[in-house]
Each structure stands twice: as C-alpha cells, then as structure tokens.
Amino acid sequence: MFSPITPIHYLFVGIVLFVTGLICLVTKRNIIAILIGVELILNAANVNLVAFSSPVLFAEQGAPLRLDGQIFALFVMILAAAEAAVALAIALHFYSRFGTVDVDRGDNLKG
C-alpha cells in the first residue's frame, strides 16, 4: 500500500520546509527568527537539490551514481554557515543600534 519513496516526496518535504521558512520570514519580527527562516529556506533548497539528483529521475537504468546535487548541497551548507556568520554580525549591529531585535523598528529606509 505504500508506494516507494520517489523524488516527489522529497520535493514535498522541500516545499514544506520552504513554506515554513517563508512563513517564518514573513511573520516573525525577531531578527533571529528571520535568520532561522532563511536557514529553513536554504535547507529546503538543499533538499530539492538532493532530490533532483536522485537516480530515479534518469532514463537509463544502472547509470553511474551522480552526486552533483549532494555536492551542491554541501556548498550551500558552507555558504549558509558563512551567511549565518555575516547575518549574525548584522543582527548584533542592529541590536546595538536600535536596542532591539525587532526588524519592524528598523524602517529608516522608508520611502
């Protein structure tokens, strides 16, 4: 009764992750929570990358294993770490400037 796990399922997980991250980005006012949302979206992308490198998607059977998506996902993780470092620095700076972590208070660029 259970069908085998196909990339679609992974993609579904990626969608859930992505939507969760997106909602987190849109609804949370805490800069840290937003960072978490960003991380969720990045990981949703990672899941997608890995899902799309699944051998199920390739036409001829028995083709050599391709790890392009996994390699990409590793790079994204590294980048996400770097990004988190920069973002945390921005968050710290934001806090020291506005005395809060509420991003809605930092609306100096309002038109």
Next chain:
Amino acid sequence: MNALSLIPQLLFIAWMLPLASFVVVLVTGSFLERYARIAGFIATASIGAGCLLSLAAASIWLRVNPLSTSGYHVAAHTVSPLVGDWYTFAEFGRVKLSLGYYIDTLTLAMFVMVSFIATLIHIYSFGYMHEELHDVEDSQVILADGSMLRRPGRFSRFFQYLSLFGFSMLGLVVANNLLMIFVFWELVGICSYFLIGFYVERPTATYAGNKAFIVNRIGDCGMVLGLAAFLTSCGTLHFQPYQTSDGQQYPGLVSHVNALKHLPDSAEHSASDGPGQSAPSRSEAPAKGSYSTKSLTYSLLVLAGLGLFCGCVGKSAQFPLHVWLPDAMEGPTPVSALIHAATMVAAGVYLVGRSYPLLTPEVFLVIAVVGTITLFISATIATTATDIKKVLAYSTISQLGYMMLGLGVGGWIAGLFHLFTHAFFKALLFLGSGSVIHACGTNEMPQMGGLLRKMPWTAFTMLVGCLAIAGAGIPLWIGLSGYHSKDAILAQVYLFGTSNPFFSWMYYIALLSAGLTAFYMFRLWFLTFTGEPRDVSIFTHAHESPRSMVIPLVILASFAFVAGWTVPGTRWSLPHLLEQSRAMPAIEVSQTGRVGGIVIPDEEKSHDAKIHALVSIEAFAAAILGFGVAGLLYGVRWLQPADIAHRFRNIHQFLLHKWYFDELYHRLFVQTVYALASLAAWIDRAVIDWTVDHLALAVRSLAHADDWFDRVFVDGAVNRLAAVVYGLGCWFGQWQSGRIRSYILWIVVGLVALFIMGTIYFGMAIHCAVGAS
C-alpha cells in the same frame, strides 16, 4: 589787376579775424576769469585789424578805380564789381551754394564803416562794461529774500558775442549771393538775441530777446519765400555771373531780372546766352525800360521782391514789425549802439540797396509806403517816450524809415548815404546815452537834468549828434552829415511826389517827421543836460565817463560832423563813392502795370538846383520849428510840457502807449495763439488723451483676461499634472515602507504571481514535459 586780386584776400582776413577772436574767447573764456580784460583786448584787436585791412582794401580799390571828376549819376561811372567764390559747399546743376564775395564801393564802404564803428564800440565797452570784470550785483533782479542777485561778471562773454557779431555782419556785407546773405542775416539775428538777453536774469531782458527773435522770424519767413521765388524764377541766388566747377559760366540774378524787365543788360556781357537774348529787339526795347508785366515769372519776381523786403522789414524794424526794436534796448548800451542802431538794423536797408536791380516798381512802391508809415509813427512815439534809450530806438526806426522811403522812391544813393551818416550819428547818440546812463544809473530822463555841468564832453558830443540827426546846417551850403543825407532823401521824395501826384503826401509826412525829429532829439538833449537837476542824489553821483568812453564819442562826433562833406579840393564824397557801384541803370522807368502808372524818377534829377533849394529850405524850416518847440517846452520852459500833455491827453496817451501796437498785437496774435494753444490742449486732453487712456484701459482688461486664462488654464493644467505626479509618487512611496517583512511578502506575492502566469502561459508545455517524463 594784380592789386585788385589782393582785395578779396584782405577782406577775407578781415572777415575771419573776428571769428578767430570769437573761437579763442569761447575756448579760453572760462580760464580767463581773473583776466577777462584779455578777452576784450583780443576782440578789439581783431576787429581793429579788420578795420585797417578793409581800409587798405578800399585804398587799393580807389587807386585802381579812381572816382571820376565829373558830376553825379553818370552811368559810365559804374565800375564792375569784383565777384568770386571763396568756398563752395555744393553744386546742383547751375545752383551753387557758396561763400563768396561781391566787392564794390558799397561793400567796401559798409565794410569799413562796420569795422570802424565796431572798433570804437569795442573800445567804449571797456569802460562801459568794466563792472562785469568782477562779481556784479544786479539791482534790477531782486531775489526771493529781498536781496539783489549776485553773479559772476561776464566781461569775456560780452566780447565773445561782439566778435561773433562782427564776423556775421561783415559776412553779410561781403556776400555775393542771397543764400549767404540769409545765413549771416540769421547769424546777426542770433547775436542780437544773445546780446539783448545779455542780462539773462532780468525777465524783461529775456522777454525782449525772445520778442526780437520771434518778430524777426516773421520777417525771415517772408525772406525765405522770397529766396525760394528767386530760385524758382531765376534758378540761382548769385547776384552776378558765376562759374561752376565744370567751368561753365551762368548768368546771375541781375542779368536774369534785367532780361525779364527787358532792360539792357549793362551789368554783364559774358552771359550772352541769357534769356534776355531771346527778346527780339532788346536794345531798343519797347519804350525805354518799360516792363512786361504779363509773364508768370514777373509775378514771381514781384513776390520775390516783396518776400525779400519782408525780411528787411523784420530786420530793419519797419512798420508792422517795428515793435521789437524799442524792447531790444534791454541789452547793454554798446550793443544798442552797434547792433540796434548802426549796423544790424541797417542790414535790411543794405539788402534792399544791394538787391536794388532785382526789385520791381510794385515792390518799390511798397517799400516807400512802408518807410513813410514807419518814419511817421515812430517819430510821433519818440516825442513822448521818457526812457532815453527808447527815444533813440524810435528815432532809429524813424531814420530807417527815411532810408527805406529814399530807396523806395528811387533814391538809391540817398537811402544808402543816409545809412552811413545815420550809423555815425546814431552810434554817437547811443554811446552818449550810454555814458549818461553809466553816470546816472537810470534810463529815465525825468530823473536827469542839468548834467551839462557834470559831463560836458558827453553833452557836447551828443549835441553834435542831435544837430546831425536833425539835419542842421546852413541851407544850400553846408551842414552836418544828416543835413546832406536827409535832404537828398527829401529831394527824391519830392521829385517822386511831382512825378506821381497821388503820392505827394509822402513828402509832407517826411517833412513833418523831420520837424518831429528835431523836436524829440532836442527834447532829449534839453531834458538830460539842461535845467535844474530833478533828482539830486543822481545828480551828485553823476560824473564824466572814463577816457575809453569819451574818446570814441569824440571820434564819432567828428565823423557825424563831416561824413556828408565832400573832401575839400576834390569832388570826393560818400555819395560819389557809392555812385561807382550803382547796379541799376540810372534811367527813368515808368510802369503801366498792376498798380497804375508809377514813375520812378531818375535820381540825378533830384539834384536840380530848384528842387534842392526848395527842399533844403523847407526841411530846414521844419527842423527849426521842431527845435523851437523843443526849446520852448524843455529849454526855456516857457510852456509847461505837463500842461500841453494834459490838454491833448488823448493824443498823449495814444502816443505814450506807442499807438497801442503792443496791445493790438497782444490781442491779435498772442491771444489768438493762446486761444489756439488752449484749443489744442483741449483736443489733446479730450480726444488724444481720451483715446490713449481708453486704449490703455482696453489693453489692461485684455491683459487681465489673458492673465486669468494663464493662471486658470495654463498654470492649472501644469499644476494638476504636477499634483497627479506628486500624488502618484506619494502613493508609490508608501510601498517602500522600510519594513523588511513586507518586502518579503511582496517578493512572495510576486513570485506566486509569476508562477501563476507561468502556469497559465506555459502550463501546457510543463504538463507535456511532466507527462512525458
């Protein structure tokens, strides 16, 4: 001939010297303030040198053309004049505009006389105008605070104007064409204007200057018309034949006019192609000198002559335009003597004499009648005037009337002779009156009296002048200058009266006025110099004038004495000298034209012994009568003048008001002009201003409308557009909220929208692709 060619050069230098002096004084005048006397020396030296040069020219002339020893009035005496051009302004065909010379004995005599009298008057002015050397307090100009006006002296300016006048007058005398005469005519007029108004601060002086100038404009208007008529009928304004630059010889006015009159062309022979030649029998023209009066050109000629005479009427203060001369006495006395007695006012007479061959019998008649009216009117006014200079002014007008009368009745020599003698004795009388005014500080004779003891030199020289103007002499033998010249005029008038019985009244009026002349002159002399002093303070301050004023008086007195004489041992005399330049053939002309038969008698006939004796004795009797009445009234005071004046108070008032000429002119012309002016002002205000105002109003309302349109529509459209853009900008601006979450939301919304659109457009492809996989 070589010597003769020197004459124009000498006269040119003599003519230019006063101009040079004028320019020098004009330029340096403001620096000479402390040494203004230098200006006087420059002016006097220039005019004096001019006098000497002209004397030299005259002696050269007389050496080349000696006076003939035979009697008067022989046509063969006529010596052709020296004619030429110094400078040509322009040529238009045969019309030539030039500065040229016309030199004959008349020119030379005038030149010498003008420069000589001018020199004496320059010298006299050193004394008379010495107050102008430093600051002057003008007692006749009271300022608002009651004090007298104090102004810097104008010594150099006075001499500057005198120099300009000398230049202009000499130019007028020497001119060879009517245009040049007109130019210098106006120049002497403007000098007269400057000098009458020399005391510009006195309202009366400026008024008198304006009056002289405006009245002269009326005369000059006629003169311009006359010049235009001459130019139209003859095509030139030169008197004598002249050459243009292309070497062609053209006949002058004289030969044109002679041809028109069918007179033998004696003045020239070179102009053989003149219009006169076309007349078939010119030499034996239909009766000697009869005029053809049919042609249009002849009427133009009459018009031209009348126009020319109109100018002379203005300048020589003849009857309708005589009103300016008495007022002109507001100028300094030397000016009155030089300009308004001896020279400028005689310019009119000179011009009539100079253009004598151009005039027609009708014009002569007008001249004679105007002269008669003038001499009578002004002689009567002079009998009641109390201002010493006004008496002399009216006397001048009267004597000018005599000259005009003499010229008008054919006495060419007589009229011009009187011009010369009058110049001497009237200059003398004016300078004498100046001396009296200088001593007394007033012009009013009723405040003088008894001055004989105080200023004998002035008194006796003036006595000579009075005797000369009255024509004193021993009848039939010899007399003062006025005796000779006035008798010559009267004889000619008498002859004219016998030839034209209709006009014999002229002689009686002239005779009566001769008596009046003696009366008013001796009235002046007695009132001024004899009797008891009427104003003690004036009398005690009176003194004889300085030597610079007395010496000219003495010189002029001697000339007033002898100017009419024949040089002892010869036949040389002034009339004899002038005889050389008689331009008109001395023939009897009878005219059967428009004004009836006028006979202009030959001047030679007036020297007939019978006529001469009769006229001489009658004139003498008239003069004695005038002298006697003056003596009775003012000398021995046997009759009381006030009594007489009261008895004839109507006449006295009439004369005292100068025949009401000023009032009449005021009514007729001044008030008419005022009325016209106010009418013009009304039209200006009611019509022109109204139109302009309403036009302006219309333009203003149009501008308002335009402004409204501009603000509402043009500005409104632009503003509305700007407002829309601004609102749009604001609306878009609120999207940039600065809130990171809303940005993300919009990114998501955009992304979703993109997905939806992509799904709609490429849904099929995706579906296929998915389906295939």
